[in-house]
Amino acid sequence: MITEQPHPARLAYATSRESTPANIAPSYGHFIGGAFIASSGGKTFETTNPATGEVLSRVATGTPEDIDRAVAAARKAYEKYWKPLSPARRAAYVYRIARAISERSRELAVLETLDNGKPIKESRDFDVPLSSAHFFYYAGWADKLEYAARGGRMPHARGVVGSIVPWNFPLLMAAWKIAPALAAGNTIVLKPAETTPLSALRLAEICTAADLPPGVLNIVTGDGVAGAALAAHPGIDKLAFTGSTEVGKAIQRGRAGSRIPITLELGGKAANIVFADAPLDEAIEGIVNGIYFNQGHVCCAGSRLLVQEPIHDEVVARLEARIETLRLGDPLDKNTDIGAINSRAQLDRINELVAAGISEGAVLHRQSAAVPQTGSFFPASFFTGVGSGMRIAREEIFGPVLSVLTFRTADEAIEKANHTRYGLSAGIWTDKGSKSMYVASKLKAGVVWCSTFNKFDPSSPFGGYRESGFGREGGLEGLRPYLEFDE
């Protein structure tokens, strides 16, 4: 018989902070025409570390005039340098950027974590390597563009691309836009999110070190004013936006009548469907990854859990136990699973929706870990007793808060999963392959993950249905919008 013996407490992981310096300058201008320059309005704003509230740097506040200058610089670079360049040479530049991102991965990971609040293990193992992988992938396309065309038509670059990216994956979203744009032969003006400009600016430095001709990549920092000016600018030939559905709709309204192609990658409220025959231990991991990855600041997050009724109670019990093991806190600690909420405004939105869930009668379960007193944090949480009409079942919370609903049959799961204004992603958990295939074929979602979640690859297209947007990023489908084809 095994006898009870006195045992030690849990392993007390000492803090293990990533120590690579991020080398942040006290201030940054816009990156236009190959140089960092001040805003035409002379104004700057602070970018802060959401985990501490500490000011990291001051960056230029973009104005419509700054956007004009950036678009003009991009046009000039397109005509003067980028268009005449041989595709193989263009590929060499994009490869060089890919390699430089890999070589400076630690520094970029620390920078991203400081500015965004995400755990260093995610910036280190996900954001930065995947950013590099996108440049590698599209570099390979640069001199093979005729294979992107259908029916033997000749491909051409469009010209100047305008891109606006969000704060949840700042470097990665920039890479998703810049890599295919440059590889296809376009020049680009990028507007990073107001709260997370630093990694894009570091990418500008990397491009300078890679000898990218001036004006091929331009970055204008700032808020919605700069974003709106770029989105509406008559000098751009292609617009790619990733962000909220609300802003995406405004952009589309603003571009009505304009003939340039637009790609919008917007919000989501993905169903993660768990059948009673699922490999449950792994499904729990998929649920946790689906909602708590990047604090739930993920447009394709599996934020609506649909559980088959017979296993509802067990899933809830397991989930309660599992979230207790998630480590909430200092994003720079390599042992942290859940970092900081990117901004006070986002934390307010999460709190507002959680309060709505409680007042509508849902039951909140949250991890018991102490929430750090400084900075913006929210513990891993989920709601049970959620009705499909509640706000927490319909609206994107964009935080570490899951809504648990139930279903009885596969067809009911499909109906509930599709009953949303979004359609970006979905997850299916069952041990039965034929059921996976049946359900996947019926889901109106751009990406359906079977027995996994949040898996990305540069060769795989990503994008939404309905109010999650249109157009695809990644893979061949993500390259075509950056090309025109001869009739």
Place this chain on the structure above:
Amino acid sequence: MLTFAPSPAVDAVMLEARAADFSKRSLKREAKRAAIDLAIRCIDLTTLEGTDSPGKIASLCAKAVHPGYGAPSVAAVCVYPNLVSVAKAAVAGTGVKVASVATAFPSGLSSLEVKLRDTETALADGADEIDMVINRGAFLAGDETLVCEEIAAVKRVCGDVRVKAILEAGELGSYDAIRRCSDLALEAGADTIKTSTGKIGASATLPIALVMCQSILAFYRRTGVRRGFKAAGGIRSSKVALSYLVLIDELLGADWLDPGYFRIGASSLLDDLLLQREKERTGRYPSPAIIPKD
């Protein structure tokens, strides 16, 4: 024929993803020092060679009791049945236990009669624990009843003596089969389930450990009875050993972080743990030559 409740399915993708997460935890400074000492206390210091002799066993036992440099004793030594009496004399009065492999180790392909006799010999010589091998041939042929009956028979012979059932996970062919064998062994009465014999190429891995510990956790949830886990085979570095501690900690919890419920079967691992222990103590790596050879 006995029938047993079906085991849950296991999916390799997320299983391996979570196992990889355990290996990414970072233990530093005092956390690392505590974990190294815990790992040492959980070792079954093992020698299972055809060349094992009384002298070799005596020196292994001396090291098990006093690893050196103030390190704690290991949990047990693990030897062949013929050498149990030598080991028992060498560790007498120290608290270090003697484990013996048995049941026609490592293949397990003898008659039940021979297996039980093998076990009884080890017990008669004073073995404190029995590391038995399960009948993989019977399992792969679909005879779960035979697998269970053999384990139960060995456990009957052993009484209160701890029985560790070696699944030889690398021979079972899938995570589903490893989960099934784990469930069967616990159901049949094994006190501890153990990954491998160390005698085939494939040895313990974190995903295999994760599947087996999920079975232990499910058994605990269902019965309230806490069973043990032993990782064995191929664990040579402190870094890997500490990943197993992290797995136990995060999956099963603190109650399992104890030599009563967790063991690592290893031979050269102890040397690396001692080296890392000295490095943590002094701030620099000592010469490997200072670590005593067994």
